[in-house]
Amino acid sequence: MLVGLKEILEMAEEGSYAVPAFNVYNMETVMGIMQAAQEKRAPVILQVYSRLFAQGEARFLAPVILEAAHSASVPVCFHIDHGAGKNEIMRAFRYGCSSVMIDASAQEYEENVALTGEIVQLAAANGLAVEGELGHVGSVNDASMDEFTVPEEARDFVEKTGVAALAVLVGTAHGRYKKPPKLDIQRIADIKAAARIPLVLHGGSGIPDEQIQAAIKAGIRKINFGTDVCYAFLDKVFAVPREIYAIDLFMKEPVAGVSAFAAGKIELLGAAGRA
Ligand SMILES: [Zn+2]
Structure with missing residues (x-):
């Protein structure tokens, strides 16, 4: 069943686990993840990049x-x-999203507060909750990173904006890590104690398992996997023999690859058997 962000994260909060949020790109990635979620009896978040809302693919x-x-x-x-602005968010409402993220983390603090607060109000009018971001989670290729999220600032941000979930910068980045990241677990616990809402970890692909588990213990309730969904799918695409050309048959292995990947992360995050 389709549920909102608040409901699904409240379940995770009660059970002290994290909900996996998988980026999906096409019908086959959706099919692979849903196969794993059903088999494992797990709640899942299917998320779509903001640019697909800007360029129109999200409509399909x-x-x-x-x-x-x-x-x-x-x-x-x-x-x-990573909803980039009001236009993408309005399309998300129209296309039936049950949850939105507004990412104004690259802007100054006050601007981030203002835009995020405005989106929270728009979303509330649509009956939806919002994920915001404080401390800009960049790419693995960035030369330098922002300062990590400050617990007191997180508390202020949550109070002023009314977000239901907060993405934080605690040592992860987007893309494929060149060497394993080192998460600031104590900081996650401190932010959680100050902000008192479910926290979100971006850049989940390639984080060592024991750090994922420690982060969940400290208060992370949603972990994003984008890059590894792509590799789980594409590695199989490149491995399928060229003689198979009927696209539905060609896609069987890539769908199975995504499903196997998702099943592993569902287990790791403690989400199996929760639904
Ligand atoms: Zn992200």
Whole structure:
């Protein structure tokens, strides 16, 4: 069933686990993840990059995700990832997202507060909750990173904006790590104690398992996997023999690859058997 961000993260908060948030790009990545979520009886978040809302692909992908959510027996949240601005968020509402992220983390603090607070109000009018970001989570290729998220500032940000979940900068980045990241677990616990809402870890692909588990213990309730969904899918695409050309048959292995990857992360995050 289709559920909102608040509901799905409240479940995780009660059970002290994290909900995996998988980026999806096409029908086949949706199919692979849903196969794993159903088999593992796990709540999942299917999220779509903001640029797909800007460029129009989300208009075609959204009905696929909504059908997957409505026909599933486990809770599924449809989320826009790193919503870039009001236009993308308005399209997310129109295309049926059950949850939105606004990412103004690259802007000055006051501007981040103002835009995020405005989106929280717009979303509330649509009955939806919002993920914000404080401390800009960059790419693995960035020369330098922002300062890590400060617990007191996180408390202030949550109070002023009313976000239901907060993405924080605690040592991760987007993309494929050149060497394993080192998360600031104590900082996660401190932010959690100050902000008192579910925290979100971006850049989940390639974080060592024991650090993922420590981060969940400290208060992370949503972990994003984008890059590894791509590799799970594409590694199989490149391995399928060229004689198989009927695209539905060609896609069997890539779908299975995504499913196997998602099943592993569902287990790691403690989300199996929760739905
Ligand atoms: Zn991210």
